[in-house]
Amino acid sequence: MVESALVNWSRLQFAMTAGYHWLFVPLTLGLAVIMAIMETIYVATGDEFWKKTSKFWMKIFGINFAVGIATGIILEFEFGTNFSNYSWFVGDIFGAPLAIEGILAFFMEATFFAVMFFGWEKVSKRTHLVATWMTGIGAAISAIWILVANSWMQHPVGMEFNPDTVRHEMVDFWALVLNPVAISKFFHSVFSGWMTGAIFAIGVSCWYLLKKREERFALASIRVSAIVGIVGTFAVMFSGDSSAVHVAEYQPMKLAAAEGLENGGERAPFSIVPGVEVPGVLSVLATHDINGYVPGINNLLDGYTTPSGEVMPSAEEKIERGKRAIEAFGEYRALSDSDPAAAAEARAVLDDNIDYFGYGYIDSREELVPPVGLVYWAFRVMVGLGGALLLLMGVMLWVSYKKHLASMTWLQWAALLSIPLVYIAGQAGWIVAEVGRQPWVIEGLLPVKAAVSSVSVAAVQTTFFIFVAIFTLFLAIELRILMKAIKKGPEIDNN
Amino acid sequence: MIDYIFLQQYWWLLIALLGGLLVFLLFVQGGNALIFFAGKDEAERELIINSTGRKWELTFTTLVTFGGAFFASFPLFYSTSFGGAYWVWILILITFVFQAVSYEFQGKAGNLLGKNAFRTFLTLNGCLAPLLIGTAVGTFFTGSQFMVNKSAVGNIAAPTISSWANNWHGLEAVAEPFNVGFGLMVLCLAISLGALYMINNINNDKLATQLRRSLLISFVCFVLLLVFILVKLLTMDGFAVDAEGVVFMEKYKYLHNFLQMPAVLAMFLVGAVLLVAGVVLTLVKQSFKRGIWLAAPGTVLAVMALFMVAGYNNTAYYPSTYDLQASLTLTNSCSSEFTLRTMAVVSLIIPFVVAYIAYFWHKMDKKSLTTEELNNSEKY
Numbered sequence: 001m002v003e004s005a006l007v008n009w010s011r012l013q014f015a016m017t018a019g020y021h022w023l024f025v026p027l028t029l030g031l032a033v034i035m036a037i038m039e040t041i042y043v044a045t046g047d048e049f050w051k052k053t054s055k056f057w058m059k060i061f062g063i064n065f066a067v068g069i070a071t072g073i074i075l076e077f078e079f080g081t082n083f084s085n086y087s088w089f090v091g092d093i094f095g096a097p098l099a100i101e102g103i104l105a106f107f108m109e110a111t112f113f114a115v116m117f118f119g120w121e122k123v124s125k126r127t128h129l130v131a132t133w134m135t136g137i138g139a140a141i142s143a144i145w146i147l148v149a150n151s152w153m154q155h156p157v158g159m160e161f162n163p164d165t166v167r168h169e170m171v172d173f174w175a176l177v178l179n180p181v182a183i184s185k186f187f188h189s190v191f192s193g194w195m196t197g198a199i200f201a202i203g204v205s206c207w208y209l210l211k212k213r214e215e216r217f218a219l220a221s222i223r224v225s226a227i228v229g230i231v232g233t234f235a236v237m238f239s240g241d242s243s244a245v246h247v248a249e250y251q252p253m254k255l256a257a258a259e260g261l262e263n264g265g266e267r268a269p270f271s272i273v274p275g276v277e278v279p280g281v282l283s284v285l286a287t288h289d290i291n292g293y294v295p296g297i298n299n300l301l302d303g304y305t306t307p308s309g310e311v312m313p314s315a316e317e318k319i320e321r322g323k324r325a326i327e328a329f330g331e332y333r334a335l336s337d338s339d340p341a342a343a344a345e346a347r348a349v350l351d352d353n354i355d356y357f358g359y360g361y362i363d364s365r366e367e368l369v370p371p372v373g374l375v376y377w378a379f380r381v382m383v384g385l386g387g388a389l390l391l392l393m394g395v396m397l398w399v400s401y402k403k404h405l406a407s408m409t410w411l412q413w414a415a416l417l418s419i420p421l422v423y424i425a426g427q428a429g430w431i432v433a434e435v436g437r438q439p440w441v442i443e444g445l446l447p448v449k450a451a452v453s454s455v456s457v458a459a460v461q462t463t464f465f466i467f468v469a470i471f472t473l474f475l476a477i478e479l480r481i482l483m484k485a486i487k488k489g490p491e492i493d494n495n
Numbered sequence: 496m497i498d499y500i501f502l503q504q505y506w507w508l509l510i511a512l513l514g515g516l517l518v519f520l521l522f523v524q525g526g527n528a529l530i531f532f533a534g535k536d537e538a539e540r541e542l543i544i545n546s547t548g549r550k551w552e553l554t555f556t557t558l559v560t561f562g563g564a565f566f567a568s569f570p571l572f573y574s575t576s577f578g579g580a581y582w583v584w585i586l587i588l589i590t591f592v593f594q595a596v597s598y599e600f601q602g603k604a605g606n607l608l609g610k611n612a613f614r615t616f617l618t619l620n621g622c623l624a625p626l627l628i629g630t631a632v633g634t635f636f637t638g639s640q641f642m643v644n645k646s647a648v649g650n651i652a653a654p655t656i657s658s659w660a661n662n663w664h665g666l667e668a669v670a671e672p673f674n675v676g677f678g679l680m681v682l683c684l685a686i687s688l689g690a691l692y693m694i695n696n697i698n699n700d701k702l703a704t705q706l707r708r709s710l711l712i713s714f715v716c717f718v719l720l721l722v723f724i725l726v727k728l729l730t731m732d733g734f735a736v737d738a739e740g741v742v743f744m745e746k747y748k749y750l751h752n753f754l755q756m757p758a759v760l761a762m763f764l765v766g767a768v769l770l771v772a773g774v775v776l777t778l779v780k781q782s783f784k785r786g787i788w789l790a791a792p793g794t795v796l797a798v799m800a801l802f803m804v805a806g807y808n809n810t811a812y813y814p815s816t817y818d819l820q821a822s823l824t825l826t827n828s829c830s831s832e833f834t835l836r837t838m839a840v841v842s843l844i845i846p847f848v849v850a851y852i853a854y855f856w857h858k859m860d861k862k863s864l865t866t867e868e869l870n871n872s873e874k875y
Contacts, residue, residue, distance in 0.1 A: 002652070002653060002654070062599055063599055063600075065599075066596045066600070067595075067596055069552070069555065069595045070591075070592040070593075070595035072559075073555070073558075073559055073588060073591060073592065073595070074588055074592060076559060076562060076563065077562060079566070079573075079577075080562075080573045080574060080577025080578055080584070081577045081578055081581055081584055083578075084573075084574040084575065084577065084578025084655070084657055085574070085578075085648075085654060085655050085656060085657075087566065087570055087573045087574035087578070088570055088571055088573075088574035088575075088656055088657070089648070089656075091566055091567075091570025091571075091573060092570060092831050092834050093834070094566070095563065095565075095566030095567035095568070095573065095830065095834075096834060096837065096838055096841075098563040098566055099560065099563035099564045099566065099567035099568075099838060099841070100563075100838075100841055101563065102556065102559050102560030102563040102564070103560060103563075103564075103841065103842070103844065103845065103848060104844070104848075106556040106559055106560060107553070107556050107560070107848050107852060108848075109552070110552035110555070110556040111851060111852050111855050112855075113552060114549050114550070114552065114855075114859065115855055115858075115859060117873055118549055118859065118872070118873050118874075119858075119859060120873065122858060122859055122861070122862075123858055127858075131855075162831070165831070166648050166656065167570075169830075169831040169833065169834065170830075170831060170833050170834045170837065173833075173837045323651070326648075326649055326651060327649075329648065329649045330646065330649030330650075333645075333646045333649060334646075360651060361651055361654065450648075450654045452655070453578035453579075453581070453655065454578065454579075454655040454658035454659070455581050455659075455664065456662070459581060459582075459664065463585055466585075470589070470592060470593075473607075476607065477600055477605075477606055477607045477608070478596075478600075480605040480607055481600065481603045481604070481605045481606055483605065484603070484604045484605035485603070485604075488604075
């Protein structure tokens with residue numbers, strides 16, 4: 001019997017690692033673009049000011065980059081250490097993007113990172129600029145492949161179940177790569193990194209303004225960052241819009257949970273906060289049609305008929321068909337050598353019910369509902385903060401050109417205090433994506449409880465606390481080093 | 496003819512190549528093991544850290560890609576070994592996690608723990624990572640205690656297909672002298688490679704003398720351990736697979752593998768000769784600093800040959816001593832033909848990746864590192 005404590009601790013360990021990882025990655029993605037633009041200006045103009053400016057942000061980038069790598073390696077190996085069943089059951093598909101990420105992206109990052117940091121005197125200006133851009137592009141390519149993998153967990157495509165090898169096998173590589181969920185998720189995640197980099201750089205720059213230091217550096221950084229951030233935010237909004245449509249189509253329970261929508265229907269309302277609803281807006285977001293049908297949690301559990309006449313089965317029916325599939329799988333395995341005809345019959349039953357295979361592990365309908373409160377509020381935090389931060393960056397950009405930003409203390413404080421907010425928005429986004437997918441590790445295919453390794457709860461608890469201690473220590477050290485480095489400043493002669 | 500069997504063999508070749516490159520790149524760890532031993536003062540320690548520090552990400556990336564490639568091509572290994580030999584892999588990961596931040600943090604103001612703490616982390620990773628990785632690879636020949644039952648997926652209450660047959664979860668590997676000897680051998684090799692690399696990469700006569708001394712000690716230890724491992728390997732029973740996929744014990748299996756695959760034997764011998772030549776020339780000729788560029792291809796070739804002996808010629812590369820038939824072979828643990836074929840196409844970019852790494856490596860290392868350079872430019 002798989003203990004529920006083992007499932008919960010394994011999940012918690014992965015969630016904690018991913019949460020920490022996403023504290024460092026978005027800043028890497030965003031700062032990479034900001035410093036590359038600054039170095040481009042340096043190469044184009046020859047103005048040493050831009051070299052020093054980009055070097056300062058590179059220093060910050062480097063401090064942050066290391067911890068991102070440290071948390072990232074744990075994530076990759078946790079698929080094996082803590083989710084060994086998952087690793088076999090879908091490794092035929094899931095391993096490919098991880099390997100491609102290593103070959104294509106990580107070597108690029110590793111090579112050009114060293115050139116970027118230590119190559120100022122060793123390679124030409126232009127080669128150095130290429131290295132800086134390639135470091136950022138490597139990070140983005142890395143994001144493509146890990147998000148292809150993650151999107152496959154949200155919307156599995158391009159595979160077939162093979163009962164002889166007992167796993168899902170890839171049959172269409174391009175379906176995996178061009179998974180619509182992957183495309184919107186890539187833009188949504190990478191551009192949210194641009195937002196993080198921008199808000200971070202703007203906040204730090206405003207700290208200099210508050211301290212009446214480095215004015216030229218701060219204003220220049222704010223302008224470049226605000227443009228990157230605004231572009232990023234609009235891209236996040238557009239990709240978020242297509243994400244909503246995909247979630248509605250492929251993960252309706254996640255959407256219902258994110259909206260706290262118990263009973264759906266046509267002209268579904270959007271809940272701003274509990275008790276405050278705007279009629280029809282959820283239908284627009286989910287289907288791009290004000291009259292679109294959006295099922296609620298109860299509809300999904302009870303079964304419903306779509307306006308086009310498609311009958312969606314109830315939770316009980318799915319569970320029942322899942323159990324039939326698993327039973328047929330067992331019969332097929334037992335009989336495939338001794339009684340081929342009976343095995344063929346079992347195979348036919350399995351094939352008929354394969355879409356519900358994962359539901360066979362589910363014990364009750366309640367299990368199929370993710371934690372509604374957490375997903376609901378995380379969604380509101382993400383969207384609300386995203387909107388507020390866009391407004392802030394717009395104001396910053398406008399003020400930096402039209403007004404005397406250096407004297408607007410309140411705005412500088414607002415920007416400085418926004419730094420934690422952009423991180424909270426990013427974490428909230430991943431909570432929506434991952435908690436909203438529960439109880440599945442792969443939507444509809446494999447629940448988390450059938451994916452975990454056969455290790456003791458005590459072992460996972462021990463490693464959980466070890467990793468918490470290590471990552472927290474690293475975070476504390478990184479923050480302290482960052483603050484010292486920022487306090488020291490870019491050391492630019494402002495005249 | 497590129498059929499399923501060919502693809503399995505091809506992917507094992509790539510795993511062997513990545514394994515070979517990883518062991519070569521463990522010169523970073525080997526170098527770090529010497530921070531406090533060869534580096535007698537602050538200037539020398541700084542040189543060591545900045546020399547290995549410009550390459551550490553390549554080692555790290557190769558380790559990650561090694562894992563990713565195993566996941567993509569032999570997922571049952573990924574599933575069985577990582578989920579089963581839990582503690583070994585967790586320990587390896589922890590040492591690398593500390594290493595990942597230590598370069599960047601060690602010299603920075605406000606690092607909370609002080610410079611020497613992070614240098615100690617680098618040293619610990621330098622010693623433990625090669626030792627643990629080597630010990631884990633040793634089990635490719637001696638076996639581990641695990642079971643695999645794919646039909647378990649049909650058991651709703653307990654669907655986990657692979658499980659470890661003892662509560663040590665991989666730590667029991669240290670009870671087998673061959674595994675520990677293998678780990679120590681990899682450690683001594685890493686230290687030798689680290690010394691060779693830094694003799695070439697750092698321009699400092701005093702440090703070079705100390706590195707030569709470290710090289711001599713580590714290489715003598717390496718040779719003794721290599722002899723021990725080779726004698727054991729060539730005389731031990733091995734895990735053979737018949738045409739039906741049934742695993743059985745075969746006397747002198749690994750000796751047979753060397754003899755029945757002369758190309759692999761030649762690779763091993765050429766690798767060993769290059770490695771020995773690189774070290775001996777460096778030790779006997781004070782002016783000779785390019786030993787690493789003989790030892791590097793030598794290491795890659797020799798390690799590749801060992802992987803080939805472990806997996807080719809109808810051999811179970813990850814044997815189970817608990818249930819012989821649960822042993823992993825290339826055929827029973829690999830990905831589907833479609834995935835292996837797709838990934839084989841992807842693997843065609845590897846030469847381009849190697850080419851740009853080599854190009855920038857050459858550009859960055861044209862001049863050996865000096866204290867003067869460190870004082871006048873970016874450094875850790």
